[in-house]
Amino acid sequence: MKTWIPDARNFAYLNWKQVDALPRESTLLVLPTAAIEQHGHHLPLATDTLINNLLLGHALAKLPTNAPVYALPPVHYGKSNEHIGFPGTLSVSASTFMAVLRDLGASVSSAGFKRLVIYNTHGGNTALIDVMARDLRAEFKLRTFALHGSAGAKFDGLTAQERAYGFHAGEVETSYLLATVPELVDKSAYTSNYIADVNKPELLAPEFAPATFAWLTRDIAASGVMGDPRPATAENGARWLDQAATKLAAALDAMLRFPLSPAS
Numbered sequence: 609m610k611t612w613i614p615d616a617r618n619f620a621y622l623n624w625k626q627v628d629a630l631p632r633e634s635t636l637l638v639l640p641t642a643a644i645e646q647h648g649h650h651l652p653l654a655t656d657t658l659i660n661n662l663l664l665g666h667a668l669a670k671l672p673t674n675a676p677v678y679a680l681p682p683v684h685y686g687k688s689n690e691h692i693g694f695p696g697t698l699s700v701s702a703s704t705f706m707a708v709l710r711d712l713g714a715s716v717s718s719a720g721f722k723r724l725v726i727y728n729t730h731g732g733n734t735a736l737i738d739v740m741a742r743d744l745r746a747e748f749k750l751r752t753f754a755l756h757g758s759a760g761a762k763f764d765g766l767t768a769q770e771r772a773y774g775f776h777a778g779e780v781e782t783s784y785l786l787a788t789v790p791e792l793v794d795k796s797a798y799t800s801n802y803i804a805d806v807n808k809p810e811l812l813a814p815e816f817a818p819a820t821f822a823w824l825t826r827d828i829a830a831s832g833v834m835g836d837p838r839p840a841t842a843e844n845g846a847r848w849l850d851q852a853a854t855k856l857a858a859a860l861d862a863m864l865r866f867p868l869s870p871a872s
């Protein structure tokens with residue numbers, strides 16, 4: 609898999625003596641979680657994994673060189689059963705995913721580290737990460753953090769419709785890949801599909817509503833795309849990448865400064 613993580617920030621490039629020399633209280637370890645799953649006819653299975661690495665790599669490059677932040681190797685497989693039935697989707701169960709995070713948290717804690725952030729770029733993992741961030745805090749007293757996607761970056765130039773419902777293989781994800789790995793984007797194979805309309809709010813919506821219905825992609829998006837990739841450009845992708853990396857770097861900096869112990 610390609611990587612944009614700076615070599616000096618790659619935890620797995622260290623040897624154990626170098627790890628042993630890291631300051632335990634201040635070092636922040638980042639555990640990336642993503643997915644290998646269908647992304648329509650035009651994007652690769654690794655899209656969420658590539659975007660995770662891309663955004664995290666650019667964020668790490670923005671931190672001061674002496675900031676003790678290291679990226680752990682990613683958990684490539686996620687809970688992707690919403691995309692089951694599309695060839696190529698490789699999903700793990702909720703219990704397997706949580707067990708992997710629990711065991712990695714145990715390893716990090718047994719080495720004496722105190723700060724761990726789970727950085728996730730796959731929506732199907734989100735609920736599990738919220739659970740595990742708290743469980744790792746409770747079981748190991750790790751100061752755990754959850755960080756998602758583009759950390760609240762605004763994506764200037766997106767329509768309200770795409771901003772709300774372009775969340776899988778749509779304009780943003782396609783633009784990120786056009787800016788960085790255009791050889792992995794099949795521009796001749798775009799399909800467009802929205803699963804809800806921001807101008808026609810329904811009582812029951814698939815996402816982002818007080819009342820939701822559980823959805824499977826094959827029920828609501830035949831091509832696997834939820835969003836519209838057609839307006840995607842490399843220029844927007846590069847700009848949004850920089851904006852997201854800036855937000856992510858600010859979040860990582862806040863985690864470095866966050867108190868280890870509860871306020872007294």
Ligand SMILES: [Zn+2]
Pocket residue numbers: 647655656775776777781
């Ligand atoms: Zn995706």
